Amino acid sequence: MSDLSVHSPMANAPIPENPIYGLMAEFDSAQELLDAAHKTHEAGYHKLDAYSPFPIEGLAEAIGFHKNRVALVVLIGALVGGISAFAFQYWVAVITYPTNIGGRPYFSWPSFIIVTFELTILFGGISSAVGMIALNGLPMPYHPVFNVAEFAKASENKFFLVVESADPKYDPAATRSFLNGLAPRMIAEVPS
Amino acid sequence: MATNTQVPVDDRRVPVIAPGHTFSTITEKISNIVLTRPISLGWILGFLIVFGMMNMLMLALGYLFIKGTGIWGINIPIGWGFAIVNFVWWIGIGHAGTLISAILALLRQTWRNSINRFAEAMTLFAVACAGIFPLAHTGRPWLAYWLFPYPNTMRYWPNFRSPLVWDVFAVSTYLTISLVFWFVGLIPDLATLRDRAEKPWLQRTYGLLAMGWRGSAKHWHRYETAYLLLAGLATPLVLSVHTVVSFDFAVGIVPGWHTTIFPPYFVAGAIYSGFAMVLCLAIPIRAIYKLEDFITMRHLENSAKVMLATGLIVAYGYGMEAFMGWYSGNQFDSFLLWNRLHGPYRFFYAALLASNIFIPQVLWLKKFRVSTGWLWIISFVVLCGMWLERFIIIVVSLSRDFLTSSWGQYYPTKWDWMTFFGTIGLFLTGMWLFVRVLPMISIFELRTLLPESHAHEATEVKQ
Numbered sequence: 001m002s003d004l005s006v007h008s009p010m011a012n013a014p015i016p017e018n019p020i021y022g023l024m025a026e027f028d029s030a031q032e033l034l035d036a037a038h039k040t041h042e043a044g045y046h047k048l049d050a051y052s053p054f055p056i057e058g059l060a061e062a063i064g065f066h067k068n069r070v071a072l073v074v075l076i077g078a079l080v081g082g083i084s085a086f087a088f089q090y091w092v093a094v095i096t097y098p099t100n101i102g103g104r105p106y107f108s109w110p111s112f113i114i115v116t117f118e119l120t121i122l123f124g125g126i127s128s129a130v131g132m133i134a135l136n137g138l139p140m141p142y143h144p145v146f147n148v149a150e151f152a153k154a155s156e157n158k159f160f161l162v163v164e165s166a167d168p169k170y171d172p173a174a175t176r177s178f179l180n181g182l183a184p185r186m187i188a189e190v191p192s
Numbered sequence: 193m194a195t196n197t198q199v200p201v202d203d204r205r206v207p208v209i210a211p212g213h214t215f216s217t218i219t220e221k222i223s224n225i226v227l228t229r230p231i232s233l234g235w236i237l238g239f240l241i242v243f244g245m246m247n248m249l250m251l252a253l254g255y256l257f258i259k260g261t262g263i264w265g266i267n268i269p270i271g272w273g274f275a276i277v278n279f280v281w282w283i284g285i286g287h288a289g290t291l292i293s294a295i296l297a298l299l300r301q302t303w304r305n306s307i308n309r310f311a312e313a314m315t316l317f318a319v320a321c322a323g324i325f326p327l328a329h330t331g332r333p334w335l336a337y338w339l340f341p342y343p344n345t346m347r348y349w350p351n352f353r354s355p356l357v358w359d360v361f362a363v364s365t366y367l368t369i370s371l372v373f374w375f376v377g378l379i380p381d382l383a384t385l386r387d388r389a390e391k392p393w394l395q396r397t398y399g400l401l402a403m404g405w406r407g408s409a410k411h412w413h414r415y416e417t418a419y420l421l422l423a424g425l426a427t428p429l430v431l432s433v434h435t436v437v438s439f440d441f442a443v444g445i446v447p448g449w450h451t452t453i454f455p456p457y458f459v460a461g462a463i464y465s466g467f468a469m470v471l472c473l474a475i476p477i478r479a480i481y482k483l484e485d486f487i488t489m490r491h492l493e494n495s496a497k498v499m500l501a502t503g504l505i506v507a508y509g510y511g512m513e514a515f516m517g518w519y520s521g522n523q524f525d526s527f528l529l530w531n532r533l534h535g536p537y538r539f540f541y542a543a544l545l546a547s548n549i550f551i552p553q554v555l556w557l558k559k560f561r562v563s564t565g566w567l568w569i570i571s572f573v574v575l576c577g578m579w580l581e582r583f584i585i586i587v588v589s590l591s592r593d594f595l596t597s598s599w600g601q602y603y604p605t606k607w608d609w610m611t612f613f614g615t616i617g618l619f620l621t622g623m624w625l626f627v628r629v630l631p632m633i634s635i636f637e638l639r640t641l642l643p644e645s646h647a648h649e650a651t652e653v654k655q
Contacts, residue, residue, distance in 0.1 A: 132418035
């Protein structure tokens with residue numbers, strides 16, 4: 001089941017100075033992970049991430065991640081869609097191809113609202129999906145956490161906390177003993 | 193925080209997920225349908241039938257492209273016929289998927305989590321079926337790109353004051369956003385399939401589609417924002433699509449079309465037929481794949497209630513049309529009412545009233561709402577009724593308008609019927625394949641329905 005050949009790192013990836021990506025602790029429940037994330041963040045670790053099979057309320061905040069920019073991307077996308085749709089219809093109906101339709105004025109703006117609305121939604125919707133995926137750094141088929149065999153359960157029923165070796169407070173022995181104090185199911189080194 | 197998303201603990205009602213499930217059992221049960229369940233003889237036989245029907249569509253369209261729309265029953269005055277009847281019917285069916293995934297998400301209805309995935313798939317296939325009809329009806333579908341504004345050597349641009357152009361934008365936006373919404377919802381479940389698949393080519397395929405999703409808390413944070421915003425954008429969209437479709441009629445001057453009640457009445461009718469299709473699919477699927485734990489009687493009963501409510505809005509629409517026919521004093525409007533009740537299509541109008549208004553009233557009784565057999569039959573009746581509604585609106589209005597000299601009659605040909613049943617084949621072929629290659633219930637959203645998914649901020653941690 002946990003044949004992870006898909007996730008093996010690319011052969012031509014640059015070899016970093018520290019071959020260890022970090023330390024991973026596995027937990028059995030959402031509650032344990034949330035508590036552990038709080039304690040780790042308060043202990044001064046800031047380069048850390050938590051992994052769960054479903055969204056857990058407050059978990060991102062617990063590891064010090066409070067705001068994301070998805071909403072801003074969507075706002076910009078929706079505005080671009082709406083404004084460009086209206087401006088384009090104005091250009092077509094008034095400037096480049098004016099046609100007399102039932103004697104109505106060329107700039108009959110109420111008729112342009114529908115297409116403006118639809119393109120606002122279209123651009124906003126696409127920006128929310130593309131923005132979320134891009135800000136998350138996806139697609140990224142290879143990531144060091146996949147090197148740990150147990151991590152396959154992160155998409156099923158297990159909960160993980162990873163302290164990165166890039167964290168200034170990281171020390172192989174001290175961090176391991178700190179994570180041990182959180183009573184995890186297991187601790188593993190994450191090869192990068 | 194988490195308390196307001198807790199599973200309701202009202203014991204009088206059937207739960208949204210049967211007790212005794214864990215994160216593992218949910219994951220296993222749903223993903224095994226895709227990954228390990230052998231293909232049964234029944235699946236193959238059923239697939240051959242629906243695939244055959246789909247090929248009938250290909251045949252009908254192929255002949256249409258050779259001969260032109262003359263092979264259909266359309267004529268002058270009834271220029272729209274089956275093509276537009278079926279277009280409006282299919283688009284309407286799609287509406288339930290978006291309603292369930294977007295509006296019920298905003299309303300925090302936990303029961304949506306088990307049915308949104310396949311309702312969204314249903315939307316996609318229904319809109320694909322719908323799209324075929326106006327394209328084929330243009331007569332020269334290879335020039336259908338003329339509908340879109342693009343710089344061309346004729347130096348021509350579309351007329352943005354026309355409802356038909358609005359419709360192009362509304363329907364193509366609807367299809368795109370439905371697809372985006374569906375795919376975004378699928379990403380975490382594709383990661384689950386990637387991690388559970390044993391065959392390397394399956395791992396690779398699902399891995400490619402999951403794009404490396406790893407369930408990071410930061411990713412989930414952005415994911416939830418994006419999903420909420422998509423739901424917020426799709427909510428006005430779903431209400432607008434059938435509104436714009438109704439403008440195709442309401443902006444015209446034909447008696448029976450030129451009414452202000454059309455937009456809300458079309459939207460309600462769309463949701464009505466959409467939920468009927470959801471029930472028609474959900475009832476056999478939950479029985480075949482033993483999903484009674486996830487699609488409980490609560491889901492079926494709630495869908496039946498939505499059907500009843502939207503059905504009453506539709507009934508109000510019919511009542512108001514009849515009232516305006518009488519109250520306006522307009523001879524053409526009152527003749528339309530007389531023509532519907534006594535004209536050549538009176539049996540269809542009677543069947544419409546029976547199947548859309550009278551028969552579904554039995555859903556007031558709990559006995560019918562909790563019987564899967566009855567529910568399936570009533571949903572099927574509603575689907576037929578909503579098809580008849582579009583037939584009545586289009587054919588009866590066009591066949592006898594202002595001048596008696598231009599009256600006519602409409603008779604669909606075998607090619608009309610083959611195209612219509614062919615799209616049903618296309619729709620079912622899509623669903624047939626979908627249930628075997630993708631998780632038909634959202635696994636990660638079902639996990640959030642379990643009480644143990646809710647973690648609470650512990651006060652002693654803060655210190």
